[in-house]
Amino acid sequence: MATIKLQGNASGSGSVTLTxxxxxxxxxxxxxxxxxxxxxxxxxxxxxxxINGTGTVSLQTSKGxxxxxxxxxxxxxxxxxxxxxxxxxxxxxxxxxxxxxxWSYLSNNYTGGNMDHTRTTAHCKVGSYNTSYVDAPSVGLLxxx
Amino acid sequence: xxxxxxxxxxxxxxxxxxxxLVPSDNWLEEAKAGLLPPISVYWALQDxxxxxxxxxxxxxxxxxxxxxxxxxxxxxxxxxxxxxxxxYLIMKDIPRHIWSVEYNRPMFKxxxxxxxxxxxxxxxxxxxxx
Numbered sequence: 001m002a003t004i005k006l007q008g009n010a011s012g013s014g015s016v017t018l019t020x021x022x023x024x025x026x027x028x029x030x031x032x033x034x035x036x037x038x039x040x041x042x043x044x045x046x047x048x049x050x051i052n053g054t055g056t057v058s059l060q061t062s063k064g065x066x067x068x069x070x071x072x073x074x075x076x077x078x079x080x081x082x083x084x085x086x087x088x089x090x091x092x093x094x095x096x097x098x099x100x101x102x103w104s105y106l107s108n109n110y111t112g113g114n115m116d117h118t119r120t121t122a123h124c125k126v127g128s129y130n131t132s133y134v135d136a137p138s139v140g141l142l143x144x145x
Numbered sequence: 146x147x148x149x150x151x152x153x154x155x156x157x158x159x160x161x162x163x164x165x166l167v168p169s170d171n172w173l174e175e176a177k178a179g180l181l182p183p184i185s186v187y188w189a190l191q192d193x194x195x196x197x198x199x200x201x202x203x204x205x206x207x208x209x210x211x212x213x214x215x216x217x218x219x220x221x222x223x224x225x226x227x228x229x230x231x232x233y234l235i236m237k238d239i240p241r242h243i244w245s246v247e248y249n250r251p252m253f254k255x256x257x258x259x260x261x262x263x264x265x266x267x268x269x270x271x272x273x274x275x
Contacts, residue, residue: 051167055263058146062169067238070165073268079238081172082216083190086207120194121208122187123238135265 046089047143049078053128053135064143069123074133076126078141083121089145091119093126096138147173149231150261153243153253154273163271165261168234176230182219186212187237231255 021027047064051057057070069077119125124143128136151166175181189212197206225233235244235253243252254273262271 049169054265056258056261057165057167059167059169062171065169066172067166067168067234069238070167072162072164073265081169081175083187083194083208083213085210085213087194087203120198121206122191122194135268 046082046084046145047078047080047091047124047141050138050140051076052137053139054137060138065141071125072133073135074128076128076139077123078126078143079123080121080143084143084145085121086145087119087121089121089143091124091141091143093124093139093141095126095128095136096140097128097136146170146258147231148227148258149255150258151231151235151239151253151255152261152273153239155240155243156246156248156252157242162269163273166234166238168231172234173227173230176225176233177227179221179224181222181225181233182216183222184233184236186215186219188241189215191241228255 049062049065049068050060051068052060053070053074053076057068057076059065059068062068064081065078066081067079069079071077124141126139126141128134128139147168147170149168152163153166154163155161190208193208193212194203194206197203235255239253251273
């Protein structure tokens, strides 16, 4: 029979708590037969963030982001919690908006206008451009090395 | 949602409207838990990158591995209050010439979130009140 071993950390002094959900059902967690780092499940992006760029701008999700700068109408800058080691990291920003019937999205790598794509290892700009810069209710950024 | 926002202007871009820094709630929790490195770690990275940009070698630029790793390996500075965390964030995420140089008027202000206008009709005309 395979066994489960819980192991503490000799260097740390904090305590880690596993909590049960509010349920009346019996649940089973089946672990995969491979090494998994829960700090990087699925090798996910280092930065996954989304803001509502309308009204008082607010972050809806902010993994890997310390703040966002509301630069102007339709212009935003995601500031990373930790710098990437090079500015050639992968980044993809999209703008989601609602047309007459449903939600749509648009990759914002728009080169026909004057989008500001400048970025550093510490931040990345995202713009929402449709004839002119316009605020969007959902502005997302994925970035990873 | 955090209690504060930072409104700032860039004196090097006088045509640019006032900008608003919106802190991440997750990051604020990390700051309050004492998980941040000294701010000098980020400044060292900024300095190296700015020098690479000035010298026209940003396309091949890579951070020094030791300085880059310091973001995780440097001793933590301990728990911050939300107000201290905002001050830290200003020094990390707002360009240094905005907050480190004295101008003839303030270039940034920490304000309550509720004080930031939600009406963005004239967003590109926002200015920092004296």
